[in-house]
Amino acid sequence: METEHTLIDKAAHPDTLRRAWNKVRDKEARGGIDGRSVGDFEKNLARNLRHLSGDLTQSRYEPEATQLLRVPKSPGSSEHRSLSLLTVRDKIVQEAVRSVLEPILEPLFLECSYGYRPGKGPGRAIERARHLTDAQGLQWAVSADIDDFFGSIDHDILIRRLEALLNDDSLLHLILLWLKMGRVDGAGRWTDVYSGIGQGFVISPILANFYLHEFDRHVTEKGQELLRYADDFLILCPDRPAAENAFKEASDYLATELGLTLNESPHPISHIKEGFEFLGINFQERSLRIAAEKIAKMKGKMAHLTARPLNHIDKTLRRINEAALGWQRYYGKVVDATEAEKIRDIHREALVAVTARAFQARIFTAMPGAEEALAKSDIARLDYVKERHDYVRSVVREAFGKARQRENAVPATVGRAIRKKKRRVVAAAADHAQLIVQTPGCFIGKNGQRIIIRRERRTIAEIPATHLKSITVAGTGISISSDVVRLCAENDIPLLFIDPANHVLSLLAAPHSARTEIGTLQLRAADNPQQGLSLAKRFVDGKIKNQMSLMKYINKYRKRLNGSFDGLVKENLALMQGCLAETKTLSWGDPEHDRGVLFSIEGRAASSYWEVFKAALNGRADFTGRKRKDAADPVNMLLNYGYAVLQARVYQAALRQGLNPQISFLHCPQRSKPALVYDLIEEFRAPIVDRTVLAHLGRDVPLEIDDKGLLSAETRKRFLVSLHRRLSQSVSFRGKNRTLDEIIQFQALSLVRHLEGKERYRTYSAKW
Numbered sequence: 006m007e008t009e010h011t012l013i014d015k016a017a018h019p020d021t022l023r024r025a026w027n028k029v030r031d032k033e034a035r036g037g038i039d040g041r042s043v044g045d046f047e048k049n050l051a052r053n054l055r056h057l058s059g060d061l062t063q064s065r066y067e068p069e070a071t072q073l074l075r076v077p078k079s080p081g082s083s084e085h086r087s088l089s090l091l092t093v094r095d096k097i098v099q100e101a102v103r104s105v106l107e108p109i110l111e112p113l114f115l116e117c118s119y120g121y122r123p124g125k126g127p128g129r130a131i132e133r134a135r136h137l138t139d140a141q142g143l144q145w146a147v148s149a150d151i152d153d154f155f156g157s158i159d160h161d162i163l164i165r166r167l168e169a170l171l172n173d174d175s176l177l178h179l180i181l182l183w184l185k186m187g188r189v190d191g192a193g194r195w196t197d198v199y200s201g202i203g204q205g206f207v208i209s210p211i212l213a214n215f216y217l218h219e220f221d222r223h224v225t226e227k228g229q230e231l232l233r234y235a236d237d238f239l240i241l242c243p244d245r246p247a248a249e250n251a252f253k254e255a256s257d258y259l260a261t262e263l264g265l266t267l268n269e270s271p272h273p274i275s276h277i278k279e280g281f282e283f284l285g286i287n288f289q290e291r292s293l294r295i296a297a298e299k300i301a302k303m304k305g306k307m308a309h310l311t312a313r314p315l316n317h318i319d320k321t322l323r324r325i326n327e328a329a330l331g332w333q334r335y336y337g338k339v340v341d342a343t344e345a346e347k348i349r350d351i352h353r354e355a356l357v358a359v360t361a362r363a364f365q366a367r368i369f370t371a372m373p374g375a376e377e378a379l380a381k382s383d384i385a386r387l388d389y390v391k392e393r394h395d396y397v398r399s400v401v402r403e404a405f406g407k408a409r410q411r412e413n414a415v416p417a418t419v420g421r422a423i424r425k426k427k428r429r430v431v432a433a434a435a436d437h438a439q440l441i442v443q444t445p446g447c448f449i450g451k452n453g454q455r456i457i458i459r460r461e462r463r464t465i466a467e468i469p470a471t472h473l474k475s476i477t478v479a480g481t482g483i484s485i486s487s488d489v490v491r492l493c494a495e496n497d498i499p500l501l502f503i504d505p506a507n508h509v510l511s512l513l514a515a516p517h518s519a520r521t522e523i524g525t526l527q528l529r530a531a532d533n534p535q536q537g538l539s540l541a542k543r544f545v546d547g548k549i550k551n552q553m554s555l556m557k558y559i560n561k562y563r564k565r566l567n568g569s570f571d572g573l574v575k576e577n578l579a580l581m582q583g584c585l586a587e588t589k590t591l592s593w594g595d596p597e598h599d600r601g602v603l604f605s606i607e608g609r610a611a612s613s614y615w616e617v618f619k620a621a622l623n624g625r626a627d628f629t630g631r632k633r634k635d636a637a638d639p640v641n642m643l644l645n646y647g648y649a650v651l652q653a654r655v656y657q658a659a660l661r662q663g664l665n666p667q668i669s670f671l672h673c674p675q676r677s678k679p680a681l682v683y684d685l686i687e688e689f690r691a692p693i694v695d696r697t698v699l700a701h702l703g704r705d706v707p708l709e710i711d712d713k714g715l716l717s718a719e720t721r722k723r724f725l726v727s728l729h730r731r732l733s734q735s736v737s738f739r740g741k742n743r744t745l746d747e748i749i750q751f752q753a754l755s756l757v758r759h760l761e762g763k764e765r766y767r768t769y770s771a772k773w
Contacts, residue, residue, distance in 0.1 A: 013175040016101040017061035022054050025100035029093060037092035038072040038189055046093045057097065064175060068095045071203055073188040073196065087156070089188055089203030099183070099207035102176065106211055109170070114214055115221045120235035121210030127284045130232050131293070131339045134239060134283055137230055139291060143241035144277040145248040146288070151259065152268045154236035155209060156201035158216050159264045160184050166215070183208070210235075216263065223258050224251070232283070239283045248274045286339060293340050295347060303332060303348065307355035315366055316741040318359070322382040325355050353400060360404035365411060367737040370772060375401045438474040439729040440466075443718050445482030451489050470496050474746070475729075477501045477650070479721055501653045509649045512656055520663030526760040527668040527681075534596050540684075540759075540766060541600060541671035542588050545607050547688030547768025552614040553581050555691045558773035559621045559699070573620055577613035584610040603671065618695065625702050639708035640698065642716050647694035647728055648686070652679075654732070654746065655686045658753040685752065692771035693745055697724075697731045736772065 015021060029043065036042045046053055060066035071089035091099065114122065119130035137143045151157070164181055171177065183206065188196045202209045213235060224231040229251050230241045240255065242248040252273055259265040267273075275281040280289035285299040310325050329352035337345045360375055369375040379397045440456065442449060448459045456473065458466040470492055478485070478501070485500075490513060493500050500513040530536040560574040584606045591602060615631045622628055628640040636642050656679055659666050669680030671687070701724055702708075709717035716724075732746045743751065748769055759766035 012102075012105050012171060012173040013061060013179070015105045016098070016176070017058045019054065019058055021101045021104060022058055022097060025097045025104065026050070026054060028100050029096045034093065034096055035090065037090040037095070038069055039092045039094075041093055043093055046097075053094075054097075057094065061098065066098065066179070068092075068098070068183055068186055070186055070195070071188045071205070073190040074205075086204065088205040090205055091203075091207070095183075096207055098179075102179070103208045103211055106208070110211055110215050114218060115225060117221055117225060117231040118214055118218070118233050120233070121214060127234055127335060128338045130234050131284060131286055134232055134241065134288065135293065135339075137232075137241045138277055138288060141230075143230055143243055145242040145245055146275050146277070146281040146283075147240040147242065147248050147252045147255065147273060148275065148281045148283055149238060149252070149255070149267045149270060149273055151236040152266050153201075154265065155204050155213065157265055158201050158213070160200060162263065163212065163216055166219075180208070180212075220255075220258060220263060223262075224255060227251075227254070234284055237284060239281075245274065245276075285336070294344050295336055295340060300347060300351075303328075303351050307351055307358075311355050311358040311362070314741065315359075315363055315368055316739050318363055318368055318378060319381070321359055322356070322379060325352070325359065326382050328352075329355075356400045357404045357407065360401060361407040361411070364405055364408035366742075367772070372398075372401050372405055375404065438472060438733065439725070440468060440473055440476045441722055441725050442476070442478050442483055443480030443722060445480060447483045449476070449478075449483065449485040449489050451486055451492050454492070456489060456492070470498065473498050475499050475501060477503060477725060479503045479725065480718060499653070499657050501650070503646070503649055509653050512653045523663040523757055523760065524665040524668060527665055530760055531668055531670055534599070537670045538596060538599050538603075540756075541603055542591065543766060543768055544671045544684050544687045545603050546585060546588055547770070548607065548690065549581055549585055549610045549614075550768070551688055551691040551771045552610065552695075553578055554771045554773040555696055556614065556617050558696070559617070561773065563621070570620055574617055577617050580613045581610045600671065600673070614691075618699070621699060622702060625705065626708060637714065639710065639716065639720075640702070643698050643701070643708070643724055644694060646716065646721060646724065647697060648690065650725065650728055651689060651694055652682055652686055654749055655689070655753075656682045658750045659685060661750065662753040662757045664753060664757060685749075685756070688752070688768045689745070689749060692769075693731055694728070697728050700731075701727045738769070 026046075030047065034043060036045070057066070069092045071091055074088045074090055075086070111122070119125040119127065119133075138146075160181070163184070164177060167177060167180065184202065185198055187198055188203070190196070202212055217233065217236075221231060221233060224240065229247075232239045232241075238255075240248070240251045242251055256267055259267065272279075272281075277288060277290060280287055282288070282296050282298075285296050287294045287296045306328055307325065310321060310328065313321055315321065329348060332348045333345065336348060356379065360369065360379065363369045363375065363378075369378070376397050379400060380393065440458075442458060444460065446460050447465075450457045450459060452467070454470050456468050456470055456476070457464055473496075475498060476489075476493065481504075490500065492498075493513070500511075502510040502512075504510055530540065556574050556578060560571060563570050587606050588603065591599065611631070619628050619630070622640070626640050627638050629638070631644070632638070632641045633645065636645055656666060659679070659682055664681060666679035666681045667674055669684050672680040672683040674680050706723055707720070709720045711717045733744050735742045735744050736748075738748050738751070752769055755764065755766055758764045
């Protein structure tokens with residue numbers, strides 16, 4: 006028997022707490038009511054553990070209330086399981102206490118107890134049951150489970166029995182605090198606790214086994230063969246009278262001594278010929294089969310996973326494989342190959358279903374991409390997939406076939422009509438969402454919640470503010486009411502002013518501003534050569550890859566008509582691929598030198614890209630090459646004009662996410678210049694502006710130059726309409742259909758999350 010306070014001192018020892026912390030961290034345990042994560046605790050780990058040790062030894066430690074979380078017992082089930090989430094701090098202390106209790110309690114437990122014990126587990130329990138039925142001829146079974154076991158444990162009985170074993174008032178007080186501490190739900194409502202051990206507690210398993218230890222002794226001392234896994238138990242008997250007597254005695258003891266009742270069962274007593282279930286296995290004669298209820302739950306789980314949104318296809322595939330891996334580990338060791346095949350079939354059906362959905366959603370546009378995604382998932386860990394490559398290929402082929410069948414189920418004429426209508430509706434919505442004013446003498450005013458345009462005292466347009474996404478003032482001699490500015494700010498409608506020479510004069514938007522904490526993270530990353538230049542490399546990679554995608558997109562429709570164009574595209578794609586390879590081998594040294602190398606790579610790739618771009622124009626417009634400043638040809642003017650509009654969109658997205666536009670990674674910071682915006686815009690130039698310019702010119706739209714040598718007002722207006730339609734176009738992006746405008750916002754947020762260490766920044770990859 007331990008002397009007073011010995012156990013609490015052991016739990017409070019720095020080495021014990023450090024080991025407990027390591028276990029909690031390795032499980033990536035989520036936090037509780039205080040909102041603090043494992044990462045938050047780790048930021049000041051030494052100090053936090055030191056304070057925890059002092060609080061325990063000085064009797065200052067008090068646990069927090071637990072956060073009540075109700076989760077369905079199975080996907081789609083109306084039954085819920087209540088989980089009590091501890092704070093990270095309380096998890097560490099419970100793990101420390103568990104580690105000092107285990108050497109005392111574990112030796113007491115009997116061989117018949119298999120749950121939550123080292124060296125035990127369900128597989129051993131099932132093998133023992135099989136031995137008793139086959140080798141010893143105990144073919145009558147009492148199969149039962151305790152109703153709401155964890156929630157029904159009597160605190161007084163548990164503490165009284167612990168007191169008889171442990172002479173440590175501090176530890177007993179601490180355990181009672183954990184047992185009695187209230188629970189708080191999502192609405193902040195407090196619930197007092199009078200019985201039970203929280204599911205989610207670190208110490209729940211060992212205390213649960215201790216609570217049922219006297220039951221184990223009571224049954225086995227009568228010479229009965231008991232196998233218990235937590236609240237599920239099996240008593241094997243030689244004949245029916247013995248089984249009936251065992252069932253009655255077990256029920257009576259649980260009720261009178263421990264305050265527990267059994268779940269109702271229509272057939273608690275069975276013969277091996279009829280079959281009985283234990284731990285998800287059906288025992289019948291000499292065969293072991295996965296219980297039908299478990300098979301149904303597996304299928305339900307997979308149906309739930311395959312129906313999830315596809316915005317994180319990699320995560321969905323991983324969860325499907327992890328579920329199959331868990332079932333394979335559990336059942337594969339005890340059932341024969343035919344039964345294990347049921348798991349494999351369920352797993353394969355789920356992979357086919359989710360992959361087919363991904364093909365339909367255009368997340369996978371070709372079989373190689375789908376094969377690559379599946380190969381990267383956890384399939385390799387499944388021991389029954391011997392030939393992974395062949396297995397993946399067969400799954401993808403079947404999924405592709407199913408996706409095509411579903412597409413073909415809709416008549417081609419219906420599909421074309423729907424797509425045509427969709428394009429018209431989206432284009433019309435884009436046109437109405439963007440207000441472009443460029444006629445001199447116009448006045449932009451407000452009437453209630455509507456924007457009105459007047460000219461020569463006549464109302465020429467009236468638009469509800471809720472329908473607008475932006476207002477562009479693209480001319481001179483236009484006045485605007487301060488009420489309009491206020492209305493736009495209240496509805497988060499940006500006001501963009503552009504002059505005819507393609508310069509952004511001003512961007513008025515709701516008062517989003519850089520956040521200090523985000524700016525600090527930007528500075529740290531920019532000052533760290535590896536972090537800052539790693540981001541710079543991604544921006545260059547994203548730009549080059551999207552330029553290549555646009556080249557492939559153009560060539561898809563041109564190569565059959567012009568073989569020389571196909572050759573030009575392939576030649577320059579090879580050169581640009583070489584440029585991409587150079588960025589991968591770039592090792593960081595001097596930041597300024599490395600930034601110069603990146604710009605050199607980007608410049609050489611751009612040279613190949615603009616050569617193809619020029620050829621794609623096919624003589625429809627005069628274009629000798631890319632010119633940024635003082636451009637005199639219409640194509641470069643259109644490009645510069647489009648980049649100015651795009652820059653304003655990116656600028657606004659950066660401010661919305663709290664980024665500091667002056668702190669950059671690729672472009673050198675410049676006074677009063679939004680260098681970060683120049684970084685973020687790179688991956689969007691080709692898929693948004695360049696593609697719009699090519700499409701605009703492909704429709705043989707006239708390009709008019711005014712008497713000042715600038716694009717005419719009508720030319721600029723027509724192009725802005727095309728550009729806004731492109732920004733409003735919906736594309737597949739990481740499992741969801743998003744507009745390009747939304748993707749710009751998403752990428753700014755992604756950069757913030759990268760700086761915060763929550764995810765890795767991935768550039769937007771345009772589909773071709």
